Amino acid sequence: MQQIYPDxxxxxAEQPLPSVADLxxxxxxxxxxxxxLLIYSTGLADEHQAIGDLGGIRRQYLSHVDEAGPALKTLQETFGSELWGHAVEADAVLRRAGVAPNRTFTGPETHGDLEVMPLPGHTPGSTAYLYRSPHGRTYLFTGDTIGRDDRGVWTAGYLPFSDKAQLVATLRRLAELAPDVVLSSAFGRNHPHTEMTAPGQWRAAVDEALAPLLTAA
Known part of the structure; x- marks a missing residue:
């Protein structure tokens, strides 16, 4: 576990697909x-120990169904945490993880200092989370909707099962935000999070990810 900001x-890193070494x-x-709060999920036992050392988990938030696996049940049983996810993917989470979300959402919600933003496209239940830290930064957790590959190129999470039109609309909505840090779930090994240090940097990143979707046939 690496501390990257005060809170x-x-x-x-975990490698979900052995055949894709840089994912x-x-x-x-x-x-x-x-x-x-735990955003996304981890199946690493030593990281579960580290989470315990830091006070455990009150709530865990999934960005989409691909984060569902046996670790969800382990985390819930270990910490008594409340699992949140999009209602449209709740049944699929139960099938994959052996445990369903305790609570679900279908639209935008505000959970104290965390904004829940369902943004379909990568999957029907894909969700971003915006957290305004009391330490001054705004964290945007994008799941697999957008992130950087190993070369540093901003890339959209467009796969054969994705809905391109929804994903394009989602990216355009994300471009309107003003995050200080963007943190994806599953993308390249070298760029798990990126600080936005210049005006227009985030919009340019989204435009870079959008371009292949807009030019593809």
Missing amino acids: LWQTR VTRAYLITRADGN
């Missing part, structure tokens, strides 16, 4: 006085 910790996943723990 934000990043887990070690990795990470999870993020937001530490808070009234209970920590």
Whole structure:
């Protein structure tokens, strides 16, 4: 577990598909006085121990169904945490993880200092989360909707099962935000999170990810 900001910790990389060496996943723990939040998921036992050392988890938030696996049940049983996910993918989460979300959403919600933003396209239940840290930065968790590959190129999570029109609309909505840090779930090994340090940098990143979707036949 690596601390990247005063209240934000990043887990070690996991490789979900052995055949794709440069594709990795990470999870993020937001530490808070009234209970920590885990964004995405991790199946690494030593990271579960590290999470416990940092105070455990109050709520875990999935960005989409591909984060569902046996670790969800383990985390819930270990920490008594509340699992959140999009209602449209709740049954699929149960099939994959052996546990269903305790709570679901269907539209935008505000959970204290966390904004829940369902943004379909990569999958029907894909969701982004925006957290305004009391330490001054705004964190945008994009799941697999947008991230950087190993070369640093911003890429959209467009796969054969994705809905291109929805994904394009989602990316355009994300471009209107003003995050200080963008943290994806599963993209290239070298760029799990990126600080936005210049005006227009985030919009340019989204435009870079959009371009192949708009030019493809």
